[in-house]
Amino acid sequence: MKRAMCVMAVVFAVGLFFGSAVSAEMIRIGEAQIVSHPALDNDSKGFADALAEEGFIEGKNITIERANAQGDQANCAMIARKFEDDRVDLVHAISTPNAQAQVKVSKETPIVFSSVTDPVKTGIAPKLGKTGTNVTGVSDRWPIELQCRMYQEIVPHVKKWGTIYNPGDVNVTFHIKEMKKAVEDLGGELVEAHVSNSAEVMQAAQSLVGRVQAIHITSDNTTVSAFESVVKVCNANDIALFAGDRDSVPRGAVVVYGLDYYMVGYTAGKKAARILKGEDPGEIPAGLAAGYSLWVSLKNAKDQSVDLPETLLKHAADKLWDEDGNVIKGE
Secondary structure (H helix, E strand, O other): OHHHHHHHHHHHHHHHHHOOOOOOOOEEEEEEEOOOOHHHHHHHHHHHHHHHHOOOOEOOOEEEEEEEOOOOHHHHHHHHHHHHHOOOOEEEEEOHHHHHHHHHHOOOOOEEEEEEOOOOOOOOOOOOEOOOOOEEEEEOOOOHHHHHHHHHHHOOOOOEEEEEEOOOOHHHHHHHHHHHHHHHHOOOEEEEEEOOOHHHHHHHHHHOOOOOOEEEEOOOHHHHOOHHHHHHHHHHHOOEEEEEEOOHHHHOOOEEEEEOHHHHHHHHHHHHHHHHOOOOHHHOOEEEOOOOEEEEEHHHHHHOOOOOOHHHHHHHOOEEEOOOOOEEEOO
């Protein structure tokens, strides 16, 4: 009964958020997001900006009905069903759980996914390239092995790496397997801490104190949504913190070699615009995101007692923050 009341409350909240009266002339886009954090929020912004550049302007000739699953996969299914029942013209699914839920119920409505690690293995698309279905999009699969090698070179003394993730999130399990292999190949050990929701992230980070010398957070939306909890623990215990999405540097990571999630959403938005102009989504190639860069924070390094190599600061960093948190290199 308690679960049923919770589901009803979510449906009611989603209904309020979506609104009701929409002009018949408006193109209606449903956008589903698994949870709110800067990377996925930037994905959403990039998507809307790309559409606007192509003449599809929110409030003028399109509406974007946004829904957030709050990290609950059951909510993903309810949001997907509502988009289908409302007969939106296109769905933008941000994250693997949202895209999986949408493809289960929408067989004709165009779906553009983004911030999805492996759309093929998770059943979202039969292949990358032209899918021949109603689905296309942008995968954000990270170069995990390269990231691990780069981070190891920055802190060569580290032998025990920690990571925190939700094992129930299929979007991250591929990355964890790659990370574990990469760390072991480099002669280290990966210590895992598991969470099921963002409220558990602080305790998980604390459980790694004394067991690891550095923490590497991968594409786990549960942990990234509570990233400040990990930062707090790392700062208090001199644990070097690395991540894979660039937005984690302003939030407290020392170094990130990662994607610009605004551009992930922007690329997805360009694909959506082609669909809205009449192209078949199955003929618009789904593919991998591009555009990795290295972001470094001297402030975060100081807070976590990390000595960064001079060569990294002088030659490698694409964007650099000084010890006061001011950007001194890069836009």
